[in-house]
Amino acid sequence: MEVLTGSRPARPRMLLLLCGGVLVAMLALAAAQVQQARAIGPRILIPGVPLSVQPPRGWRPDVDDPRVFRPTVGHRIRGGEGFFRQVVYSYERRPAFVSPRELMREIDLRTRAESALRPARLAGFEGFEAVRVRAGPYGHIQTLHRLAVSPRGDVVSIEYQPLADLDGGDLALMEKLAAAIRIDDATLSRGASQLLDECGVELEVPNDWRLCGPDLAGVPGFYVLGVQDNRPDFALLVMRTWLASGRTPLGLLGQFAESDWRVERDRAQFLQSRRPDGASVVLALHPDDPRGALYPLVRLVSLSADKALLIAVSGASPDVGRGNEAAEWLAQHVRFARRFPELEAAQAAGTRLAQEIATTGLEHWWGRAPSDRFVAGPVFRGHAVHRERRGFIEDAPEPQYVGHALTDVSRAQREITEETWEISGDGLEYTYTFAQLASRRDGRIRDRTELSQRRARGPGVVTFTRRGGDGRRPEVAQIGDAFVAPPVEALAEAIAAHADSGDWLIEAANSLSPGTHTRLLRARGADADGRRCVLVLSDYWPAGALISRDSRGSLLRYEQPPVLLSEIDEHQARQMSSLIERLD
Numbered sequence: 109m110e111v112l113t114g115s116r117p118a119r120p121r122m123l124l125l126l127c128g129g130v131l132v133a134m135l136a137l138a139a140a141q142v143q144q145a146r147a148i149g150p151r152i153l154i155p156g157v158p159l160s161v162q163p164p165r166g167w168r169p170d171v172d173d174p175r176v177f178r179p180t181v182g183h184r185i186r187g188g189e190g191f192f193r194q195v196v197y198s199y200e201r202r203p204a205f206v207s208p209r210e211l212m213r214e215i216d217l218r219t220r221a222e223s224a225l226r227p228a229r230l231a232g233f234e235g236f237e238a239v240r241v242r243a244g245p246y247g248h249i250q251t252l253h254r255l256a257v258s259p260r261g262d263v264v265s266i267e268y269q270p271l272a273d274l275d276g277g278d279l280a281l282m283e284k285l286a287a288a289i290r291i292d293d294a295t296l297s298r299g300a301s302q303l304l305d306e307c308g309v310e311l312e313v314p315n316d317w318r319l320c321g322p323d324l325a326g327v328p329g330f331y332v333l334g335v336q337d338n339r340p341d342f343a344l345l346v347m348r349t350w351l352a353s354g355r356t357p358l359g360l361l362g363q364f365a366e367s368d369w370r371v372e373r374d375r376a377q378f379l380q381s382r383r384p385d386g387a388s389v390v391l392a393l394h395p396d397d398p399r400g401a402l403y404p405l406v407r408l409v410s411l412s413a414d415k416a417l418l419i420a421v422s423g424a425s426p427d428v429g430r431g432n433e434a435a436e437w438l439a440q441h442v443r444f445a446r447r448f449p450e451l452e453a454a455q456a457a458g459t460r461l462a463q464e465i466a467t468t469g470l471e472h473w474w475g476r477a478p479s480d481r482f483v484a485g486p487v488f489r490g491h492a493v494h495r496e497r498r499g500f501i502e503d504a505p506e507p508q509y510v511g512h513a514l515t516d517v518s519r520a521q522r523e524i525t526e527e528t529w530e531i532s533g534d535g536l537e538y539t540y541t542f543a544q545l546a547s548r549r550d551g552r553i554r555d556r557t558e559l560s561q562r563r564a565r566g567p568g569v570v571t572f573t574r575r576g577g578d579g580r581r582p583e584v585a586q587i588g589d590a591f592v593a594p595p596v597e598a599l600a601e602a603i604a605a606h607a608d609s610g611d612w613l614i615e616a617a618n619s620l621s622p623g624t625h626t627r628l629l630r631a632r633g634a635d636a637d638g639r640r641c642v643l644v645l646s647d648y649w650p651a652g653a654l655i656s657r658d659s660r661g662s663l664l665r666y667e668q669p670p671v672l673l674s675e676i677d678e679h680q681a682r683q684m685s686s687l688i689e690r691l692d
Contacts, residue, residue, distance in 0.1 A: 148284050153292065157199040159264070162288035164195065164281065193271045195285060201670035202261035203488050204402040205333075205343035205422040208235040211255055211263065216240070223253070227338040230256035231264045231289050232296070233318060234333070234340050239274060250274055252282050258320055259331035259343040259422070261670070262291055295321030303330040307348055309417065310443040317434075322347075323669040326630055326643050327652040328448055334425075334434055342431030343422035345403060346438070347650045348448045351413045352455060352626045353588050353615055355647060359623075361392040361408055363648040366621040369394055369401050373621070387411040389439050398423050405432050409439045414447035418650065449628055454613035458590035458629075461600055461612050465592070466534045471507055473599055473660055476500040481662045482681035482688070485673040490519025493685040494673060496663065507533025511595055516685040521546055524687065529595045537565045540594045542619045543575070561617055563593065572622035583622035591615040591624065598661040604629040605642035605657055616646075639664050 149165040155174050163169075163177040170176040178194045209225065216223055216238075223238035235256025241248050250273050255265040266286055270278050300319045304311055307328045313319065318333040329347030333340060351360065357380075362373030369376070377393040390408045398404030403420035405428070410416040419439055421431040478500070484493040496513040510530045517523040524545040531538035543558040558575030568591075573582045592600045592614045604612050612629040625647050632641040632654065639656035656665035666673040681688055 148288055151288070151290075154197055154199070158292040159197060159199045160290045160292050161197050161266075162285070164285070167195070192269070194269050196267045196269075197289070198263075198265040198267075199291070200263040201488070202257075202263055203670060204261050204345075204424065205259050205331075206257055206261065206263070206424045207426050208255050208257045208263075208340060209426060210424070211257070212236055212238055212253075215253070228254050228256075228286070229338075230254050230266065230286050231258075231262075231291050233258050233264075234335050234338055236339075252278065254282070254286050257340070258291070258296065259318070259333040260320060260323065260345075262293075262296075264289060264291065293323075295323065295325070305445075307346070308444065308446040308448050309348075310445050311438070311441060316341075322651060324643060324652050324654050324667070326632065327645065327650065329650065332434070332438075334430065336427075336430070339426070341427050342425035342434060344431060344435055344438070345418070345420040345422070345651070347418045349408070349416045349418045349647050349650045350449060350451060350626070350628075351410060351416055352451055352613060352647065353590070353624070355413075355626065357388055357390040357408045357410055357416075360625075360648050361390060361406060363618065363621070363623070363625055364406055365392060365394075366618075367648065368403065370620075371395060383409075383440060385411070387415075391436075404428070405435065407435055407439050409442065411444055412447075414449065414451045415444040417442060417444075449611055449613070451613065454611040454628060455590060457610060458613040458615070459588075461603060462590050462592050462614065464603075465596055465599060466536055469507065469533050470509060470531070470535055470596070470599070471500075471533055473602075474498065474500070474509065475660075476502075479660065479662060480678070482676050482678060483663050483666065483673040484676045484681060484684055485666075485671070487517055487519070488670045490517060491684065492517045492671070492673060493681050493688060494663070494666075495681060495688040495691055497691050501530075509533070509595070512691050514688055514691055516687045518685070527594070531593060531595045532565075535593055535596045535599075536563070538563055538593045538595060540617070542594075544620065557620060559618075559620060559622070561594070561622075563587075570617055570624070572617075574622075585617075585623050587624060588615050590626075591617075593617070594619075597627075598657060598663065601629060601642050601644060601655055602640075602657040602659060602661040604631050605640040605655070606659060607631045608633070635665075641665075 147165040148162040151160050151162050153160050167177040167179050170178060175197045176194055178192050212225060219242050221240045221242035223240040225236040225238050228235055228237035233256040237254040240251045240253050251267050251269045252274055253267040257263050266289060268282050298321050300313050303319050303321055307330060316335045318335060319330050322329050332344040332346060334342040358378055365371055365373050365376040375395045377395060379391040381389045383389060388410050392406045394401050394404040401423050404423045405421040407419040408416060419435045421428060421435050425431040479498040482495050492515060494515045498509060498511040501508045501510055513527040515525045526543045529538060529540040539562045541560040546555040560573045561570050563570045568587050569584050570587055571582050571584050594617055597616055600614055609631050614627050615624050616627050617624050628645040630643040632643050635641050641654055641656050643652055643654055645652045653668040657663055664675050
């Protein structure tokens with residue numbers, strides 16, 4: 109100041125303090141601006157997916173894609189193309205667990221990018237984070253991508269793209285954004301002790317296991333994600349089941365092999381052992397290359413008919429061998445705290461239900477007016493349309509109904525199922541054919557599986573006949589008093605759905621293999637839209653489906669994540685699928 113002005117300040121110390129104060133204020137302002145740039149905003153829900161997030165403060169969702177958030181200022185335009193600082197949230201529900209490392213590799217191949225992975229957590233589960241570099245129209249683009257998968261198949265990811273190369277501030281912001289992500293599902297927030305109690309088992313859970321609940325309330329079971337060195341190691345499905353109507357562990361696992369693996373039970377490999385407390389442990393092994401199977405290793409632990417547990421190892425586990433070891437440890441150490449279900453009461457209720465349908469007659473519920481209903485909705489990487497028709501045969505000497513149903517699932521290849529049937533007015537005498545077809549997108553058939561069944565009025569047996577000239581004779585299965593014919597299963601579900609409470613154990617015929625299995629129907633009351641619901645559990649696959657039907661048995665809604673079908677009108681159905689015209 110003396111050099112510039114030729115004068116000397118009267119109070120040099122005060123001037124020094126003022127300068128220092130200005131400097132501190134400027135530094136504080138800069139720090140506040142940095143914190144403001146890294147601050148996250150209020151929690152919001154992303155439309156269409158069960159994901160709640162806290163994007164950076166002041167950022168807004170893109171008009172065309174609500175998963176993408178960008179700042180209200182700070183966009184750059186390069187050559188007419190948008191080049192944005194942005195955050196992209198993503199959620200996808202898969203049918204089962206898939207390795208997050210493999211998903212990251214798929215993304216690298218699809219985007220022609222290079223990345224280096226490191227362990228990271230997201231939405232409560234272990235996953236991976238990658239700094240991904242890919243070529244852009246005006247140079248390279250660098251993004252920070254984090255992805256995790258729950259053991260039941262919830263895939264969650266967040267990708268952050270800065271305007272320039274990533275720096276420390278970007279990494280700090282990513283940590284805040286990732287920590288704020290939540291899957292909006294109450295079953296995922298339940299603790300291990302609560303899940304074990306609801307499953308009716310006791311177990312000392314290892315520290316490197318992460319437990320999460322099933323998709324549907326009322327299903328006694330849980331999923332396990334094994335972790336090693338902060339990385340996902342394996343995934344297990346653990347569900348309570350039961351052995352009713354003479355069902356054996358080998359019979360139940362054989363049914364699983366036929367329905368899930370699509371192999372005949374005679375080809376599956378079974379290893380049997382027994383625990384010191386007398387519980388039976390049976391392991392079923394896939395006979396072929398198991399990479400296409402969701403669960404290639406399945407165990408059944410059973411101490412009695414109402415104390416049984418299904419343990420399945422995910423085929424997508426990064427280390428299936430470690431998953432098999434964990435499943436064996438669980439099978440040896442789990443203890444049953446209570447019975448499931450109350451078999452005697454549920455079996456008695458199922459028998460009364462079957463008798464009520466037979467004595468009252470189908471006309472009481474169905475009437476004589478024809479029915480033609482449609483449902484549709486998303487499935488994994490595709491969509492499905494379902495049509496079911498039912499009619500009364502006027503010129504039959506006795507009351508008789510005929511029906512036809514078709515389900516068209518469109519994705520990489522087309523999957524079609526057809527059902528045709530005739531049934532007497534009391535629901536006791538029927539013929540039923542179930543056909544499953546796989547075709548190309550153009551509709552040309554690649555594979556067909558068909559099984560017909562017939563029940564006469566006299567003996568309590570069902571005769572099954574396979575399609576094709578394989579030379580095998582028809583097979584006969586004995587049935588009990590709680591047996592419900594396939595065309596009437598929907599009506600049994602409707603009766604259970606419209607009850608206030610209760611459990612019904614019915615016997616049902618298999619669709620793809622000769623024989624029968626048991627199903628547990630659990631009344632769930634009305635949903636948020638007033639539809640009456642029933643939870644349906646099969647003994648060989650107790651993960652369950654939540655089904656809504658009207659009083660006549662017509663399907664209104666079907667939920668078995670990731671499948672969700674809802675009622676639509678005929679015009680919508682015909683726009684979505686041309687194949688349903690085959691029922692006209």
